[in-house]
Amino acid sequence: AFEVKLAGSGKTYAVAADQTVVQALQAQGIEILTSCEQGVCGTCITRVLDGECDHRDMYFTDEEKAKHDQFTPCCSRAKSAVLVLDL
Numbered sequence: 001a002f003e004v005k006l007a008g009s010g011k012t013y014a015v016a017a018d019q020t021v022v023q024a025l026q027a028q029g030i031e032i033l034t035s036c037e038q039g040v041c042g043t044c045i046t047r048v049l050d051g052e053c054d055h056r057d058m059y060f061t062d063e064e065k066a067k068h069d070q071f072t073p074c075c076s077r078a079k080s081a082v083l084v085l086d087l
């Protein structure tokens with residue numbers, strides 16, 4: 001499990017092992033627009049301000065993934081304990 005921190009509100013939310021970032025935030029009333037929910041379409045792309053992503057999508061190139069400045073919260077996770085999102 002890991003946590004996501006929203007830059008806008010400063011609030012932190014836990015993401016359980018059996019849920020996606022999108023699901024964890026949705027449970028708190030925070031909606032992220034999704035479509036494929038499989039890391040293919042890019043609809044859910046969210047900017048990452050801090051932390052290391054565990055990219056599970058097929059959308060970004062390896063070069064883009066290495067920057068850790070955006071990710072697909074419908075399927076990707078975190079390698080660091082906390083991901084700070086531009087939300």
Ligand code: FES
Nearest residue numbers: 035037039042074
């Ligand atoms: Fe398609 Fe996340 S909803 S990549």
